[in-house]
Amino acid sequence: DTAVSQTPKYLVTQMGNDKSIKCEQNLGHDTMYWYKQDSKKFLKIMFSYNNKELIINETVPNRFSPKSPDKAHLNLHINSLELGDSAVYFCASSLREKLFFGSGTQLSVL
Amino acid sequence: AQSVSQHNHHVILSEAASLELGCNYSYGGTVNLFWYVQYPGQHLQLLLKYFSGDPLVKGIKGFEAEFIKSKFSFNLRKPSVQWSDTAEYFCAVRGGNTPLVFGKGTRLSVIA
Numbered sequence: 001d002t003a004v005s006q007t008p009k010y011l012v013t014q015m016g017n018d019k020s021i022k023c024e025q026n027l028g029h030d031t032m033y034w035y036k037q038d039s040k041k042f043l044k045i046m047f048s049y050n051n052k053e054l055i056i057n058e059t060v061p062n063r064f065s066p067k068s069p070d071k072a073h074l075n076l077h078i079n080s081l082e083l084g085d086s087a088v089y090f091c092a093s094s095l096r097e098k099l100f101f102g103s104g105t106q107l108s109v110l
Numbered sequence: 111a112q113s114v115s116q117h118n119h120h121v122i123l124s125e126a127a128s129l130e131l132g133c134n135y136s137y138g139g140t141v142n143l144f145w146y147v148q149y150p151g152q153h154l155q156l157l158l159k160y161f162s163g164d165p166l167v168k169g170i171k172g173f174e175a176e177f178i179k180s181k182f183s184f185n186l187r188k189p190s191v192q193w194s195d196t197a198e199y200f201c202a203v204r205g206g207n208t209p210l211v212f213g214k215g216t217r218l219s220v221i222a
Contacts, residue, residue, distance in 0.1 A: 090212075101200075101212045 003027050006091040006102035013081060014110055021076045021105045023091030029100070032074040034066060037088040037104070046089075049074050081109045113137075114203050116213035123191050123220050131186040131216050133175075133201035143184040144202040145175055146212075157199070160184065171195070196220045 006023040013019050025032060034046040047054060047066040054066065063079045078085060086109045091102040117132035135141065145157040158169025165177040175186045184201060201213040 100214065 003100050004091055004093055004102040006089075006105055008105060009103065010106050010108075012108045012110065015081055015083060017081050018077070018079045019081060019107075020078070021089055021091075021107075023074050023076070023102060024072055025091075025093040025100070026072065027093055027100060028072075029093035030071060031094045032068070032071075033092040033094070034074065034076050035090040035092060035101075037090065047074075047076075078107075083109050085109050114201055114213040116199075116201050116216050118216045119214070120217045120219070123218070125193055125220055125222055126190045127220075129186070129188040129191045129195070129218070131199055131201075131218070133184045133186065133213060134182050135184065135201075135203040136182060137203060137205040139205055142204040143175070143177060144204070145169065145173070145184075145186050146200040146202060148198045148200070148215075150197065157186070191218070191220050193220050193222060 004023065004025045004027070006021060008021070011019060011021065023032065023034075031048055031050045033048045036044050036046050046060045046064065049066060049068045065077045065079075067075045067077055074091065076089065086107055088104045088106050090104050093100050114133065114135045117134075121129070121131065123129060133145070135143070143160040147155055147157045157173050158167050158175055160167045160175065160177045165179070166174060167177070168174050173186060173188050175184055177184050186199060186201070188195065196219055198215045198217050200215045
């Protein structure tokens with residue numbers, strides 16, 4: 001069974017569009033995260049949610065907004081997409097310090 | 111599709127002991143291989159990566175990894191661990207243009 005699943009796996013879109021990436025975890029974890037993998041392959045944390053409260057928000061443009069309808073889901077909405085948003089985005093959930101990652105979504109903005 | 115397996119979920123070592131964390135992957139083509147580390151309370155950091163060339167890769171903080179193509183392995187090593195190496199370690203594989211696939215991670219606890 002997939003522990004952390006995110007969809008879609010690939011997303012190709014035009015500049016200026018609004019898109020969403022969905023994430024679901026069936027592990028019963030309280031904390032979920034969104035990471036962005038940059039061009040140097042570093043994973044940088046964008047958001048983390050604990051019991052539906054935003055507890056980390058690195059310097060991310062407000063065009064990015066996480067939405068958590070319940071503790072098993074943390075979706076990422078991106079408005080007015082820009083070329084620089086092209087990257088791979090990873091969802092994760094955690095129990096204490098052990099992270100479980102989704103398989104990633106490769107976003108390409110044309 | 112590629113997959114990654116890390117053999118150990120939790121490794122406990124004394125300071126100065128030698129470390130080897132196993133990582134095996136499955137993918138039929140050319141791969142890029144990575145090890146990430148997450149220290150307590152911090153986000154993931156890239157420890158080292160292999161793209162091509164010398165299969166023995168040196169990373170930060172005295173870590174190294176060896177790519178053995180015939181064994182589909184990319185094990186992480188350090189001759190002498192320190193207490194500050196306590197962290198979660200993730201192996202990751204990327205084949206072709208696909209996104210990174212991570213292993214489930216290995217927690218390393220170093221005790222004095």
